[in-house]
Amino acid sequence: MTSSYPKAPGVYLMKNSQGVVLYVGKAKNLKHRIAQYFSREAEQRYQIKFLMRRVSDIDVVVTDTEKEALLLENTLIKKHKPRYNIQLRDDKSYLSLKLSIQDKFPRLTITRSIKKDGSQYFGPYASATACRDVLDFIEHNFCLRTCSDRELQNRARPCLQYQIQRCDAPCVGLIDSDQYRDIVEEVKLFLSGKNKELQKILMQKMEALSTAEEFEKAAHYRDLLGKIEQTLEKQRVVKHHGQDRDFIVLYHNGQKGIVSVMTMRNGNIVGTCHYYLQGYLKEVFDANEVLEQFLLQYYAEERDIPKNISLNISLASLKLITECLMEKKGEGVFLDVPRRGDRFRMIQLVLKNAELEWRRRLKKDVEEEEILAELQKKIGLKNLPRRMECFDISNIQGKSAVGSSVLFVDGKPSKSGYRHYRIRGCDGHQHLHGAQVRLKRRRRVARCEGSNDFLMMREVLMRRFASKKEETKKSVLEFPDLLVVDGGKGQLAQAVRIFEEFGLQKIDMIGLAKKAEGEKQDKIFIPGRKNAIVLPPKSLSLRLLMQIRDEAHRFAVSYHRKLHNQRLQHSQLDQIKGISQVRRNALLRYFGSLDKIREASLEDLLKVPHLQRSIAERLYHQLHS
Structure with a gap:
């Protein structure tokens, strides 16, 4: 199985059946490293078995040196954002x-x-x-x-x-x-x-x-x-002779960790930042590999690289990391692991801060876990709702209609999972093929006329969940544990139909309806149940649902306003004789908005490319009449 891989340094990419990159790693000897994943020892390790069950293909990229492999690994992690690689949180x-x-x-x-x-x-x-x-x-x-x-x-x-x-x-x-x-x-x-x-x-x-x-x-x-x-x-001044230095420590327990960075510039402590690590899958926490990946990711950004960096862990690839940082900075960079003296005491101080921050975060994670468990119990969900997606519709009488979906992971927003949907037509099937088109004909779904939130919701859900095979590898999203639709029984019914058509009954779904006049709190609707579930007003699980619903609404409204303003700008300019689409776009590019065009003088209008004086005068008089 591994005989075709070369005995050379390089990078390997593990992919699933859809071609999505799950893990990126580097190796001095690609053949030897990949063979380790298929050894008897690996079969006895749950974490490796968990990963390999999802891997359908392994691609390799051969490099000339181990240093090139190190840099390429970091580049590919940033590009693909693999689920099972170390990734910085809260950056x-x-x-x-x-x-x-x-x-x-x-x-x-x-x-x-x-x-x-x-x-x-x-x-x-x-x-x-x-x-x-x-x-x-x-x-x-x-x-x-x-x-x-x-x-x-x-x-x-x-x-x-x-x-x-x-x-x-x-x-x-x-x-x-x-x-x-x-x-x-x-x-x-x-x-x-x-x-x-x-x-x-x-x-x-x-x-x-x-x-x-x-x-x-x-x-x-x-x-x-x-x-x-x-x-x-x-400012607090320490005895380091006005040096620029970063103190970087890794604190971990088991398979999760936190990296803390204390920044010192000209002898002054500027501040301390904490970065949580997620995605790490190995059974034994390899602190060396984790800190190595952190340094490359952290300084890969356009950050100021100090001349001196102190660590709490000695790296096996310290020389390679130093060379990479020197190339980026353009001058000497020195990495050390102090064992005594002032720098050692500073490292211990940063390590203490990292431990305190870790304990605070751990307590917060436990509280969030309890809220999710409470939500699962009170609503009767099949799954613990770690991944929740909420959908909302925003329009004015059916015009500039848009949908939105937001993603919460472990009770917190995950912006990479946010999506906008510009409503095309409420059948929502024009871009689908094969069996999905037959479903369209069989159901004879009519096209949107006016404002029909139910059909709009149906279109958005079709486009989201029909995308299992349609989306590109880059934008494919995992399915959620819980689907939340902003609305009552009508919106929830559309979700039920979509899930039945695509065989997604394993996913929990609810409808969250805002309280009507005279009611005390929002109501939760679930499939197959006539009466709504009402949670106590102070329930933390209800607050979480309201937070995700409000975030979906905000995200939809912001996009709707953007499209609505563009439509108003275009319609007003289009009514002026002589303003073609090319001239309209040129005006908006030059001034940025219709309000800025109104504020412009005739001389300013004449500066726009390809705008004749007669047309500029007509535009100026009509906007100021």
Whole structure:
């Protein structure tokens, strides 16, 4: 079975019958590593048997060196997000500051995602309040622009930020790019924790302005120096000679773990962030492999890689990891495992914090497990509802109708499982084939006319659950343990019919109807039962159902509003003689919205490509009549 695999370093991808990647691994010897999964020892290990029962094919990619295999493994894990590989949880919950240094006039914003877009990122910040305080401090004192790129390009006069002396108005040329870059460099020093260098620069500027008798400007730098001094006093300084260093520790018990990262910049502790690990399947927790994968995933983002990184576990592939980080940083990076001294004490401190965070998280997970068990018991579900999907419909008299589905895993939102559905027609079968088309003919489902929530719900459910074989490998979703539809018996009946047609009776389903006037709480409907189930108002399981229902509603309404606004914009512009589809799209691309087009002057309209003066004048007069 394994004789065809090469005795070379590389990466192997385990796939199921649908071609979905379940696990990605690397090996010095691919043939030897894959053979281990089919050995007698592997058959005696439940976790390996559990994985191999789902594997239908194993693909391999041969590399020249083990280092290349290490990098390729990380790339493929990020691309495919395999269910049984280590994946970081709560990464997106941390805020970072994004400085768009690739722009002519950079802007500082808050973001939760780090991308390779040429920007410089600072963080992550464990406290959202602290992150916003830093941004507020910079906006008050360093005069960076806060406007969008479109506003920067189209503004004809300075905005309010200029009037209150929080921006130098680069939009209208009141500051040139070189002067603005000097401010950006000051911001970078401040965010990098290099406050001593920044203080020296600001002191020189203050003295130069005082000599030139520009006392108001000099006073600004004096005040700024005072505020930076106050900031320095609040920071905790440790004895590491102003080093940049990350302290990274892994704490685990069994098959789950947490990695904690304490960030130090210029000798100051910036913050500590915790990352939960999920998806790990091996029977014996391999701390070496886990920490190795974490380092590659963590620093693969556009994060600042410090010159020094201290770990609590010695890695077998320490040399390979170091080489990878050095290549990315472009200069020397040193990884160590301290055994004594100040760095060892810091590692122990981070490890203690990791353990406390792990215990807090474990307690929270137990509480969530109890809520799911309570929900299963009180409603009489066949399955423990770990994966719950909720569906909702949003429309105005059948126009711009959309559906949404949201996914909750273990009681928490899983954004990767969120889906929008633009209603095509309430039969919902036009894109299906074969037996599904025959089902359509047999049932003679009519097309939507006006607002028919039942048929709209039917279409959305058909498109979701008929997709078992239709969806691409990239977007295929597991089926839920519990299906929740926003509505009563009518919406639930559509779900029952769909599940009967596709043989999905093993999946539990309920309808959650909002309380009517005079009623005290929402009602739960289940198939085959006439009367609704009413849970106590303070029931945590009811609150969880209401949370997922409200999230589905929010997600549907946001998409509906987007389509509705696009429809209004298009219809108003289409009524104006001479505005073709090409010109309409050009206007919307240039200004961004119909409101911006209304605000534009005739001269601004004439800047739009391919818009003649006569048409621009007609457009201007009709929008302002």
